[in-house]
Amino acid sequence: MLAAYAPLLAWLVLVLVFVTGLLWVTDRIGRPRPATGKADTYECGMEPVGDAHRRFSVHYYLVAVLFILFDVEALFLILWALQARELGTPGLLEVGFFLAVLAVGWLHIWRRGGLEWDR
Amino acid sequence: MASLLAFLLFAGLAVVCALVALFHRSVVHSAFALLGTLLGVADLFLQLGADYLAMTQVLIYVGGILVLILFGLMLTPPDRRELRPARIFLGLAVTGAGALLFLTRMDSGAWKAAPLQELPDLANQASPTAEPIGLAFLERDSWLLAFEFASVILLAALVGAVFIARRRFRVDDEGA
Amino acid sequence: MDVPPLRTAVTILVGFGAMMSLAAGMTLVERRLSAFIQERYGPNRVGPFGLLQPLADLIKFVFKEELLPAGANPVLFKLAPALAAIPAMLTFAAIPFGFYDGRPIVVADMEIGVLYILAIGSLGVYGIILGGWASNNKYSLLGGLRASAQMVSYELSLVLSLVAVLAVTGDMNLSRIVLAQDSLWNVFTQPLACLVFLVTMFAETNRHPFDFAECEPELVGGFHTEYSGMRFALFFLGEYIAMVVMAALMAVLFFGGCDVPFLAIADTPWWAGALAMLAKTGFFLVLYVWVRWTLPRFRYDQLMWLGWRVLLPLSLLNLAVTGAWLALSGPAGPGGAH
Numbered sequence: 001m002l003a004a005y006a007p008l009l010a011w012l013v014l015v016l017v018f019v020t021g022l023l024w025v026t027d028r029i030g031r032p033r034p035a036t037g038k039a040d041t042y043e044c045g046m047e048p049v050g051d052a053h054r055r056f057s058v059h060y061y062l063v064a065v066l067f068i069l070f071d072v073e074a075l076f077l078i079l080w081a082l083q084a085r086e087l088g089t090p091g092l093l094e095v096g097f098f099l100a101v102l103a104v105g106w107l108h109i110w111r112r113g114g115l116e117w118d119r
Numbered sequence: 120m121a122s123l124l125a126f127l128l129f130a131g132l133a134v135v136c137a138l139v140a141l142f143h144r145s146v147v148h149s150a151f152a153l154l155g156t157l158l159g160v161a162d163l164f165l166q167l168g169a170d171y172l173a174m175t176q177v178l179i180y181v182g183g184i185l186v187l188i189l190f191g192l193m194l195t196p197p198d199r200r201e202l203r204p205a206r207i208f209l210g211l212a213v214t215g216a217g218a219l220l221f222l223t224r225m226d227s228g229a230w231k232a233a234p235l236q237e238l239p240d241l242a243n244q245a246s247p248t249a250e251p252i253g254l255a256f257l258e259r260d261s262w263l264l265a266f267e268f269a270s271v272i273l274l275a276a277l278v279g280a281v282f283i284a285r286r287r288f289r290v291d292d293e294g295a
Numbered sequence: 296m297d298v299p300p301l302r303t304a305v306t307i308l309v310g311f312g313a314m315m316s317l318a319a320g321m322t323l324v325e326r327r328l329s330a331f332i333q334e335r336y337g338p339n340r341v342g343p344f345g346l347l348q349p350l351a352d353l354i355k356f357v358f359k360e361e362l363l364p365a366g367a368n369p370v371l372f373k374l375a376p377a378l379a380a381i382p383a384m385l386t387f388a389a390i391p392f393g394f395y396d397g398r399p400i401v402v403a404d405m406e407i408g409v410l411y412i413l414a415i416g417s418l419g420v421y422g423i424i425l426g427g428w429a430s431n432n433k434y435s436l437l438g439g440l441r442a443s444a445q446m447v448s449y450e451l452s453l454v455l456s457l458v459a460v461l462a463v464t465g466d467m468n469l470s471r472i473v474l475a476q477d478s479l480w481n482v483f484t485q486p487l488a489c490l491v492f493l494v495t496m497f498a499e500t501n502r503h504p505f506d507f508a509e510c511e512p513e514l515v516g517g518f519h520t521e522y523s524g525m526r527f528a529l530f531f532l533g534e535y536i537a538m539v540v541m542a543a544l545m546a547v548l549f550f551g552g553c554d555v556p557f558l559a560i561a562d563t564p565w566w567a568g569a570l571a572m573l574a575k576t577g578f579f580l581v582l583y584v585w586v587r588w589t590l591p592r593f594r595y596d597q598l599m600w601l602g603w604r605v606l607l608p609l610s611l612l613n614l615a616v617t618g619a620w621l622a623l624s625g626p627a628g629p630g631g632a633h
Contacts, residue, residue, distance in 0.1 A: 002165075007388075007402050009125050015385060020377070023526070058284050060440055060444050061190045063599075065280040066603075067186075068179065076256070076266065079249060081618070082461055082466070083257075084618050084621040084622055085622070089623065098269075099614075102270055104274065105277035106608070108277065114280075171407060174407055174414045178410070182420070182447075183417075186447060249407060
């Protein structure tokens with residue numbers, strides 16, 4: 001089974017060599033010619049105001065948490081899906097319970113407004 | 120040969136990135152360094168023949184939890200209090216206890232470390248692991264209870280996440 | 296089981312060349328086709344039909360000066376484009392392009408190929424967050440954040456729609472998924488999963504109508520506003536290769552990969568299979584451009600609404616129905632090759 005990963009290692013090395021080589025060459029050739037104003041942050045020509053690293057909406061955090069939870073769920077489901085036929089009705093009931101619990105959770109976050117981006 | 124090369128490459132990546140994560144002054148740098156560490160660990164899983172676990176590691180830890188950590192770091196303002204001696208002492212005590220536990224238990228039973236020579240060769244015929252794991256979870260007289268319990272834990276985490284986030288909505292209603 | 300080393304070496308080199316040619320060709324096709332849709336000419340001067348335009352672009356990008364914006368983080372700023380391009384290039388290694396001598400034409404024929412593409416593909420987020428954060432530009436940061444939240448949200452529906460396909464084929468190996476579709480393509484057994492995949496395909500690659508990472512009217516250029524020269528190009532190389540991979544994955548998972556309609560895979564000459572695969576991939580690549588000039592851009596809250604409230608329950612429902620159908624029909628059930 002692991003035999004498939006030897007060419008992948010070669011591919012990884014090839015990709016790394018290509019990308020670093022490309023950046024190495026371009027760093028050598030494209031010589032920087034600094035000038036006043038050239039390195040200014042481009043914000044539509046306005047003078048940048050304040051620090052760029054400001055705090056942002058907690059929504060992003062919630063999206064990341066929900067993603068992890070449902071992703072873990074998906075990985076459990078893959079284990080079942082690969083053998084859905086062989087596991088038959090008992091497997092279906094077991095996974096049905098698993099899915100039902102998470103569907104309740106999904107309905108809960110909907111009801112609590114966790115899926116609303118515009119508020 | 121190829122497996123030793125891959126091992127050295129990824130184990131080295133894991134260790135170097137872990138050191139960067141520990142000692143870099145900027146927390147965002149530390150979080151990005153974790154990327155290398157987690158990827159290195161995924162490769163170790165793969166080389167021990169646990170292909171499903173390796174991909175799970177990448178998908179969940181690298182693709183999910185690290186994004187969460189980064190969002191969390193960018194969300195919170197820098198906290199000057201984290202350098203207070205009491206906090207540093209508490210952190211050292213907790214990690215020290217964990218390390219001590221690990222080091223004393225490492226050589227016994229299931230924790231026993233495999234010598235480098237026993238690393239499976241890339242050319243050998245380890246079998247795929249997804250189907251045995253699935254059977255172990257879903258067959259009767261197996262880990263079925265743990266499988267179903269996982270959904271309850273996920274549900275608890277969902278409810279908790281929404282609760283915390285909803286409370287924060289009112290505190291800072293900053294648009295994005 | 297063992298593939299001769301020479302064949303592996305040739306596959307890797309040809310595969311790398313094919314990946315680069317497809318991505319470079321796609322930049323040209325996109326520009327020419329956009330021009331055609333808008334009744335312009337597009338780049339047609341460099342070589343016949345403008346065919347050498349990507350090469351000219353490459354040369355220009357290599358010679359361009361690279362700027363480091365004031366206040367940017369030098370190390371992370373320079374690392375980000377590589378981090379965006381490398382995962383996309385790695386996923387290409389798992390795509391099977393046909394069968395030669397009874398074995399798949401693929402760089403790495405992994406047992407868990409589907410999961411590999413999903414896992415490595417999810418790493419593409421970091422280049423974008425990192426580029427946005429390190430640029431010290433508000434618009435860049437916001438573009439990077441938006442893109443990452445969007446990719447993460449849609450990846451969920453993507454994974455769940457694929458779980459249903461895995462249930463039907465009972466396999467995660469991409470070349471065996473192709474073989475399982477010899478008689479009936481998955482698009483006919485899993486139309487809903489195919490639809491969800493089609494939508495997420497655009498969102499995952501940050502393409503129109505979901506290109507919030509770089510929507511010019513709101514965010515200047517998004518996460519790559521401050522980039523120039525080769526590093527700017529690397530972001531796009533990554534994006535185009537990701538598009539190629541998604542289009543190829545669509546062909547492999549739902550449209551039979553190298554399967555020529557009405558012809559058994561075993562009886563198809565290898566070049567015909569590879570051509571069929573390329574044609575299918577090409578169709579979905581053209582679809583990317585077609586959609587770009589047909590649909591207006593979504594609003595960000597609409598995007599999140601679509602992802603979390605429509606696609607996610609839809610793919611879960613699809614999975615539940617598929618699972619019930621498979622489990623109740625038993626081991627020798629529909630499409631049951633096992």
